Amino acid sequence: MEFNYSEEQLALQETLQRFISRDYDFDKRRKFSASSLGYSAEAWTQYAELGLLSLPYPEEFGGLGGNAVDIMLVMEQFGQGLLLEPYLSTVVTCGGLIRDAAPTPMKQKMLPQIAAGELKLALAAYEAAGRYDLSYVGCTARESGGSWHLTGRKTVVLDGASADHYLVSARSSGGTGDRDGISLFLVPRDAKGLTVAAYPTQWGARAADLKLDEVTVGADALIGAPGRALPIIERAVDRANAALCAEAVGIINALNQATLNYLKTRKQFGVAIGTFQALKHKMADMLIAAEQSRSMAIIAAVHADSQDAAERHRAISAAKAYIGQAGRLVGQSAVQMHGGMGVVDELIVSHYFKRLTMIDLSLGDADYHLANFSDTLRQAVSSV
Amino acid sequence: MDLKYNPEEEKFRTEVRAFFDAELPTDIRTKLQLGRRISKEDMVRWQKILFRKGWGAVNWPKRFGGTGWDIVQQHIFEEERADACAPPQNPFSLKMLAPVMQTFGNAAQQEYFLPRILSGDDWWCQGYSEPGSGSDLASLRTSAVRQGDHYIVNGQKTWNTMGQYADWIFCLVRTSSEARPQQGISFLLIDMKSPGITVRPIIMLDGEHEINDIFFDNVKVPVQNLIGEENKGWTYAKFLLTHERSGNAGIGACKRALKKLKEIASEQTSNGRPLIEDSRFRDRIAQVEMELMALEITNLRVLSATAKAQGTLGPEVSVLKIKGSEIIQQLAELKMHALGHDALPYVREALEMGWAGNPLLSSHYRSYAPPISGQYFNQRKTTIYAGSTEIQKNIISQMILGL
Incomplete structure (x- = not known):
């Protein structure tokens, strides 16, 4: 057993911390968020140079052969720095999916492009009426003459504004909500019949809704066997959730640090407000939540690469549910303890709070994942 | 980072x-299985069985x-102990007194x-709390006067x-009232057979005799039973409390209780269906799990960091104590x-083995049922003893957060 990052991982962590303090302070972030792109293209180039964009890919595809714990480390820093770049979607969710499930020619073509910072991807798997259900796919895929024709809508595609390609789930057979019959396609942004409606998110990044109207792609755009893509998508979303857990832990620690500093410096009634027991105990609760959340993020990371789908899904749902709840406690408490300063745009605290809140609501909220985890308890209970 | 046990550890298990x-x-x-x-x-x-195996003190x-x-x-070991329904060992001697004696005691002791x-x-047994000294332990007044x-x-x-x-009790006693309360405390080992000691039972809310008052009336204690130096007892007491709390996470016991809870929820029925099929109840189990x-x-993170630094346990154990005590209480409540x-x-x-039962009651009253409510009532103690949750939060805010 080992509960710490390796020397090599700590070196990478330090590099990222230096990058954030030098090139990505709160004022710079504000500018990146307000730009038309919604993030920093320069930062993306630096991630490529640092090897972050090739981190989880095998060496034969130009990657560094990293694992989910490496991703945990990176995502924790994404949280600390509130970084806006589409790393989760491109490298973790979609790049990871391609690594695991795409045909070799697609891997050979796309993974090096991702690594070089030349290609950004986004997963288009959710639809309006389906909430967090990945099997709720009304978008259709019809095969004819060696091509596939996709029609339907996809909602709130994370990092969807800047993506060069989308991974789109569509139904090639069965009815909405069936686990079977879902296929997955690589769709270029400039495909005929594809409309992309981009908009900002609550935390200042960009997402998009997609409308597909008889979008035609070749057979080589198919990832996985026709009608059998759901487990592939679930695996990618599990991995993305593990990464979100790590990002949330980064934010939780940052919020705790900011709140602790505030308690020590803000004076009322002639003393630092951190001398009041009501606030001390709340701060202690936040520290406990942070430690427990870190443990859960570790559990999620070490299961993220697991081949055992049931065990992986169970562990990651537990972690995402737990961290969703813990994040709510820490986020709300941090704002409360900052008083008026907690509800203004000027301080980074409210920005951490917004991102942390939206992490909970992304890819399944705490209630959704609690139900997932809870359902696993019905099995394998022996008699008394 | 790796959460897997290595082959040697698996073999050990x-x-x-x-x-x-x-x-x-x-x-x-x-x-133990039936909670008797x-x-x-x-x-x-x-x-004695553990001792013969060489496992008397893990x-x-x-x-x-x-x-x-x-x-x-x-x-x-602790996980397997709880899972096998083996009794816990006496924590007062093995986990509290012994580390103090090994660190601060003399060779003869x-x-x-x-x-x-x-x-x-x-x-x-442990002689710490007094009627007027609970959370404010340093205010203790039991006196020891040198003669x-x-x-x-x-x-x-x-x-x-x-x-x-008990054959023996380790006590915090006041040997000086001159300086701060913490500076006049000593750590004394007292033979329970000494003349002048009276033990009076305190019956707890579950009806059980688990705890006592102990009165000392001119009890003579040889000076060689002093641990370390006179008036330095507070240092040893805090050292002991840190060790006590580190055991309070009670992961093994919690895992066993969780397993039992799931079994009970599968066996008990609601509207003819297993209770665990009721998502409202099941979600509460999931939440604790x-x-x-x-x-x-x-x-494991706290303990391994301490072992790696070859240091002594610190205020982080307060986190473990708070959470462990809450979890065992929640499990008792759900059961x-x-x-x-x-x-x-x-x-x-x-509550004793071999109860023949009341025929009508026994038709639905399972063998595991009798102790369960009492355990819930009894377990309320866990967030109170060894420093209440509120005291632990004071420790966290002062020692870790610097507030």
Whole structure:
């Protein structure tokens, strides 16, 4: 057993911390968020140079052969720095999916492009009426003459504004909500019949809704066997959730640090407000939540690469549910303890709070994942 | 980062499990499985079995006759112990007094007392709290006045767990009232057979005699029973409390209770269906299980960081104590709620082995049911003893957060 990052991982962590303090302070972030792109293209180039964009890919595809714990480390820093770049979607969710499930020619073509910072991807798997259900796919895929024709809508595609390609789930057979019959396609942004409606998110990044109207792609755009893509998508979303857990832990620690500093410096009634027991105990609760959340993020990371789908899904749902709840406690408490300063745009605290809140609501909220985890308890209970 | 046990640790687990299978007396195991009372004799018998195996003290270094196990091995042992329904060992001697004696005691004390603890020959209890000194422990007033080769001890200790069985008690006593309260405390070992000691039972809310008041009326204690230096007892007391709290995560016991809860929820029915099929109840189990998953890793992280730094346990154990005590309480509460109406009967005879039962009641009242509500009531103590949750939060805010 080992509960710490390796020397090599700590070196990478330090590099990222230096990058954030030098090139990505709160004022710079504000500018990146307000730009038309919604993030920093320069930062993306630096991630490529640092090897972050090739981190989880095998060496034969130009990657560094990293694992989910490496991703945990990176995502924790994404949280600390509130970084806006589409790393989760491109490298973790979609790049990871391609690594695991795409045909070799697609891997050979796309993974090096991702690594070089030349290609950004986004997963288009959710639809309006389906909430967090990945099997709720009304978008259709019809095969004819060696091509596939996709029609339907996809909602709130994370990092969807800047993506060069989308991974789109569509139904090639069965009815909405069936686990079977879902296929997955690589769709270029400039495909005929594809409309992309981009908009900002609550935390200042960009997402998009997609409308597909008889979008035609070749057979080589198919990832996985026709009608059998759901487990592939679930695996990618599990991995993305593990990464979100790590990002949330980064934010939780940052919020705790900011709140602790505030308690020590803000004076009322002639003393630092951190001398009041009501606030001390709340701060202690936040520290406990942070430690427990870190443990859960570790559990999620070490299961993220697991081949055992049931065990992986169970562990990651537990972690995402737990961290969703813990994040709510820490986020709300941090704002409360900052008083008026907690509800203004000027301080980074409210920005951490917004991102942390939206992490909970992304890819399944705490209630959704609690139900997932809870359902696993019905099995394998022996008699008394 | 890696949460897997290595092959050696897996082998160790197999060895521990095989030992429990072979050596744990069936009558003791059955009592624990059904939540029945266990006696001092049961615990001493088990301690002697462990001692013969060389496993009398899993947390002691080898030079004092302990196993010298690392924290992962200790964790595995505790998990298997709870899962096998083996009794806990006396924590007061093995986990609280012993580390103090090994660190601050003199050679004569170590040579006399430690082997007797290991072999189960001496039963120890703890004399910390007093009627006027609970959370504010340093205000304690039980006095020890030096007279030649002896201290004369007068006062009252309370909440002495299993003090009715004890051969010895380790006490915090006041040897000076001149400086700050913390600076006048000494750590004294007292023979319970000394003239002037009276033990009075305190009956807890579950009807059980688990704790006592202990009165000291001019009790003579030889000066060689002083640990370390006079008036330095507060340092030793805090050291002890940190060790006490580190055991309070109680991961093994929580895992066992969770398993039991799931079994009960599968067996009890609601509207003809297993209770665990009711998502409202099941989600409450899931909620506690998540907390326990996290605490297991947090516990190992804290202990391994301490072992790696070869340091002593610090205020981080307060995190473990708070969470562990909350989880065991929640599990006890859910087990009780799983029983529904069957949580209501209080049949004292049913708490002993071999209760024949009341035919009508027995038709639905399962063998595991009798102790469960009492356990819920009893477990309220866990967020109060060893420093209440509120005291732990004070420690976290002062020692970790610097508030």
